[in-house]
Amino acid sequence: MRKLKMMSAAVLSLSLLLSGCGNSTKEGQSSDGKKTASSEVKITLLNSKGEIQAQLEEAAKEFSKENPGTTLEVIPAAAGQSPFEKVSSMYAAGNAPTISMVDPGDVKKFADKALDLSNEKWVKDAIDGSLDDAKTEDGKILAFPFAVEGYGLIYNKAVLDKAVGGNFDPASIKTRKDLAELIKKIQKTGVASNLQSPMDWSLGAHYLTIGYSVQSNKFEEVEAFLTNLKEGKEDLTKNEKLNGLLDTFDLLKENNVNKKDPMSGTYEQGPELLGKGKVGLWFMGNWAWPQIKGFDTTNGNYGFLPVPISDNPDDYGNSQISVGVTKRLIIDKEQNSPEQQTAAKKFLEWLVYNEKGQDFLVNKANIIPAFKNITLEPQDPLAKSIKAYMNNNKTLRSMVTLPPDHWSQVGAFMQQYLDNKIDRKQLLKQIEGYWKSQQ
Amino acid sequence: MSSQKFFDRLKVQLLFSGPTLFAFFTVVILPFLYGIYLTFTNWDGVSTSHSFVGMKNYLAVLDDAAFWTSLYKTMKYVLLTVILINVVGFFLAYMLTTEIRAKNLFRAGFFTPNLIGGIILGFLWQFIFSNVLVYIGEHFKIGIFSSSWLADPDKAFWTLVIVTTWQYSGYMMVIYIAGLMNIPKELLEAASIDGANAFVRLRKIILPLMVPSFIVCVFLSLQRGFMVYDLNIALTNGGPYKSTQLVSMYVYQKAFLSQKYGAGQAEAFVLFLIVAIVTLIQVYVSKKREVEA
Structure with a gap:
């Protein structure tokens, strides 16, 4: 009798187990909603x-x-x-x-x-x-x-107004030279000019990809450029536009408020420094607004500057931001x-x-x-600033359909470059290597 | 008749082991076999179809320099943590079995880190390394702390070793304490009467008798070292620039971030083989050193 009871209990629990599994596989297709x-x-x-x-x-x-x-x-x-x-x-x-x-x-x-x-x-x-x-x-x-x-160089208008001695006009920055002068002017007022945050997603998915977007204002040509990269037909060390973008990166790196220890920065540091007016420029996107707002000292006077890639004001990318x-x-x-x-x-x-x-x-x-x-x-x-760029048709197309690990791998290369562990040539070779492995 | 008996025995055996066997088969064996099957495909982790690619993924493992670098880093990490965890753990256990005050308080205290999950622990220490120590370093002008350890590839590696040691040495300490308490007092007493000093007693009696505890502890710390993931992702997140990306994290990212599930799975299988071989050798070699009291 007792044995029978035990048996039946065991069978019951087993069948429960089995039916439990059976159910989930059968009904996985048609959920309860049906x-x-x-x-x-x-x-x-x-x-x-x-x-x-x-x-x-x-x-x-x-x-x-x-x-x-x-x-x-x-x-x-x-x-x-x-x-x-x-x-x-x-x-x-x-x-x-x-x-x-x-x-x-x-x-x-x-x-x-x-x-x-x-x-x-x-x-x-x-x-x-x-x-x-x-x-x-x-x-x-x-x-x-x-x-x-969208993303670009976010500026704190109060800091920049003081630096240029008047009302700062974002349209006045059209070339790398303009940016370099602006940075000097900010530094003269006793404020650090800019912050370059070391997050891999920011460097890999946002900063570097501007270099892809500016290859051409026709998207097919950008895509062709990426295909060539995959096939190893592109020599990045000779690519003027990407090198131009990295020249600007050197400028930002040189004047980075974290220059002494560039990898120690965090995302959280950015909104605070920019909001409190301790730096004038920060490379980031509009998603940072809720955090910047928490530290805002200028009544919400912020906007975007493009990241210039050359000294020619007419070059594609010098007056556009990535959206x-x-x-x-x-x-x-x-x-x-x-x-x-x-x-x-x-x-x-x-x-x-x-x-x-x-x-x-x-x-x-x-x-x-x-x-x-x-x-x-x-x-x-x-x-608002992004909307204004969009309304004036001053946008670069963001590279949002890159391979899924692009931001992480290329971000790591950019971090090494930021930390001066590798030079420009090694960086570009590593990027080429990454793309070749994507075939 | 004998077949009748066989079925009777089978019934009883199934009654007791059936449910567990069933569970073990469905949640361990099946996924394991299916995982091995996936290493021969080019599945990306989500699409409904995948095709058979033969040994391509395994050849890719051989070619993947980054995988071997992260494996080398993991080996280095395992070696350092196994030594440090066990040395510290044994030292703590040895101290806490001598006559000192508040023994139980210390035992509980050293064991506590093990109760905190790796993720939380990682974030705690991240704060300590990149904020607290930097603040102290700047305040008291201590050069080594003045910049965040997590921003420097070599130091970031050491933070992993330090935190792992801190996390597990308390756990190993508990095992060592149990081992130490099991050593027959009369042996130690007899040795003292024969004139053996504390060091000789440690070397000639305690250590040989502690071999079973060492086997367990080294095995546990080896296996945990190889498989570490939570601490890695919470403390350094592989950074700066992937210099502290240990092999579990690398494999995970290969499968789910790069969306090369087959290749990631093949790397995981290679890792499994390596860990299995290393731990088997360890257990085999150290079993031979066991002695009877």
Whole structure:
């Protein structure tokens, strides 16, 4: 009797175990949403912009309120985790988010899992070029442009006003020589001229890639340049534009407030030094505004300067700053039900056309939207500055679809260069080597 | 009849070991085999299809200079940490089994670092190395601390060694204390009567009898050293410029950052073989030195 009891208990627990596994594999394909779709649709959004998590949750509540029967849950990706890593692990678990916020370079990796969005209403309102890297070869649009971001040399206007003795005009800096003079003028007022932060993502993904963007104002030619690099046909030591950019880097390095110990800097140091007016210039992007705001001493008088690459004011890149779509949303079609997909499309539309959606994007999350129909003016000075460059067509196209480890590998080379561990020639050879290994 | 008996025995065996076997098979054996299978493919970690590429990934491992550099760094790290952890751990244990006051307080204190997770520990020490020590160094004009240790490739490597030693020596200390307490008192007493001083007792009696503890501790510290990841990512994040990127982190980045899952997995498998060989040799060699009291 007792034996029987034990046996049955063991069998029961085993069968539980087995059925538990069976379930998850079978239903991984069709999540709970499918069964209850008629009454309630629950969709999820994976957020990889940690700084707007709270605002996004607010927006999700608004959206759910306006669309009864639909709930939107925002899942944060852990800080420092790449969105690709998070999304691919969720796919592997059979639990893919309905909407995933990914980096532009990841979109094509999810090509067979992402819903075709070509017929959405917002496609025609997207700003020029903002959908280019979300298209498949046969012209299908797979991703929604969520945020436009830009970077360059952020200046503290109070410091620069004092340095030039009057009202500083960002358009007056057109060449490396202008920049060098500006740096000298700032230093004369007893303030350090600039900060060059040593983060690999900043150096590898942002600074150095300007050197790719400025190769040509036609994007096809930039792409051809990268293909040549991969095939080892490009001699970077003879590349005038990239060398010009690095000459400017030398200038920034020479006058860096951290010059004594360049690798000791942190991202957190930047907003503080710039906000408090202890440096005049900092190479960074508009995402730094919330942090700069915390230390602001100039009533929000900041803006961007281009990173000049030569002494000829007409050269492409000397009056442009780098701007691009840096986050995209894709909708999953594999593990989410059609009802969930429709609800997700509705959310994208809500962001672009609903007043509250627009308010969330521009005012709450400080995002520069990639849509022409959104006329709300950005609140923060850095976004305003980028908008101004965009309106004047003074933008370089950011290199957002490079190989996924470019920022890390090339960032490490740039750090070595910043720390004077390698010289220019070694740096360029290492970059060439990196590209050759990408074949 | 005998087959009847066999089935009876099998039933009982399955009753007890079945669930565990099943769990072990599904969460250890299957992923392991599947992982080996993936080393022969060009999977990127997410796409639904991948194709078979044969030995290409393994050839790429041989070619990947960065992998071998990080493996060399890991070897250096393992060697240093194994020695330091065990020397410090044994020294602490030896001191804390002599007649000193507040023994238990010290034991608990030295063990505590082991209770803190590697990630938190890494951030704590990051703050200490790049803020606290720099502040002290500038304030009291101590040259070696005046700039952040984490910004210099060589010093950053040493920060890893120091923090690992600090983290694990308390743990090894506990094992050594257990070993030391098991040494028969009468042996030590007899030795003292024969005129052996403390050093001779240590060398001729304590150390030989402690070999089993040494095997365990060296094994544990070896294996942890090779597999270290959390501390590496939280303390130095491989920096400055990848100079302190140890092999686990390198393999992880290869698979998930460079999105070369097959190649990363092949490197992980090579690493597995190396660790297995090293630890097996260690256990085999040191087992031979065990003595009976």
